[in-house]
Every structure is written in structure tokens, then in C-alpha cells.
Amino acid sequence: MSEQTREKIFQGVLTLAQQGVPMYEVKVQAIATAAGLGKGTLYEYFSSKEEILAATMLWCMDRELNALEEQLADCTCFEDQLESCQNFVVRMLLERGSSYRVIASALTIPRDAKELPDYARRPLEERKDRLTALVQQVIDTGRREGRVSPSSSDEYCHYVLKAALLSVFAAQSCEGEEGLNRSGAHVRAMICKALA
Numbered sequence: 001m002s003e004q005t006r007e008k009i010f011q012g013v014l015t016l017a018q019q020g021v022p023m024y025e026v027k028v029q030a031i032a033t034a035a036g037l038g039k040g041t042l043y044e045y046f047s048s049k050e051e052i053l054a055a056t057m058l059w060c061m062d063r064e065l066n067a068l069e070e071q072l073a074d075c076t077c078f079e080d081q082l083e084s085c086q087n088f089v090v091r092m093l094l095e096r097g098s099s100y101r102v103i104a105s106a107l108t109i110p111r112d113a114k115e116l117p118d119y120a121r122r123p124l125e126e127r128k129d130r131l132t133a134l135v136q137q138v139i140d141t142g143r144r145e146g147r148v149s150p151s152s153s154d155e156y157c158h159y160v161l162k163a164a165l166l167s168v169f170a171a172q173s174c175e176g177e178e179g180l181n182r183s184g185a186h187v188r189a190m191i192c193k194a195l196a
Helices: 003-018 028-033 039-045 047-071 078-095 097-105 118-144 154-193
Strands: none
Touching: 003 039, 003 047, 028 039, 028 047, 047 078, 047 097, 047 118, 078 097, 078 118, 078 154, 118 154
16 A cells, blocks of 8 residues: 555545535545545545545544654653643644544444444554553653652543643633633643642
């Protein structure tokens, strides 16, 4: 499989999502057109529209996780890691979030299915594990620096960090970028207080 062709397909899906095309209604031909490819080419790589959408979402997740890993590698302390995570979430939401939400909404589990198909479930679990490892990396840094209490369980620490980062999403939805910039230091201080 040509990685360049796969990326064209994924970019085609993102283009349609950015244009507001409902992914549950989109046809494979529309994806092919947006990607600048023939419909048959898409079927050489994927067996269905759902598989294309799932692969696009996984590709997007990989790009985001790779970028976050790279950003965290440049951070030398807990506070820097928190700020980097927060800034990362803000940028992702502002620049790419709406497209991701459109694609994700098309991947909801059908009413008659008990779980996602294997081609999506296993890779999604792998990405969730990568994200969990990145959050754990931040927690471990905080523990080494004495910023995270030894009595706080990893489960509690994960909950605090994830809840705080989700509050960034809520702030962006309600207040836009200005509200996010105003509340950044406040959210980081709340995290530090909750974990101390």
C-alpha cells in the first residue's frame, strides 16, 4: 500500500469534514473526488466507507499523539509538561477539532452492534494506551519533582489531568480562544493543588 495514496484519502475525508459534509451521508465517490483519486483506488485500500472513516480517525490520532510525544520530549519539568499538554489541546481544538468531531460522529456504534469492528477496536485501544502512557509520563515527572503526592493513586492523577484537559474543551466551546488564554495558568494551578 502506498502511504502517499492513503494520506490523500485521509486528507480527502478531512476536506469534506471541514466543508461540513455529514460523514454518515458521504459517499465513497465524494471521498475519492476530494482526494483526487478514482473510486476504484479507494477500494484497493479499503473495503467500505466505514473502514475509510475509521482509518482516517486512527491516522488523525496517530498524528496528534506523535506531535504530543514530540512536544513533551522538549519539556524539562512538570509545570512545562502541563502547559504543553494544555496548549496542545487548545491548538488541536481550535485548528482541527471540528473536523475530528464530524468524523468521530460518523463512527458511532450502530444500535444492533455490541462493539466496534475489530479493524477499528484494536487500533483504537492501542491509541488509548499510548495516550495513557503520555499522561503517566507527566504524572511520573510530577512525582519525581515532589509536585504529585505519593499518596495519590495513578488512577486519581489520571482522572484529575483528563478532567482538567476536558475543561479546556469546555472553555473553548463557551469562551473561545480568549477564554482559554485567560484560564490557562488557573487550570494548571488547580491541577497542581489537586495533585499535591
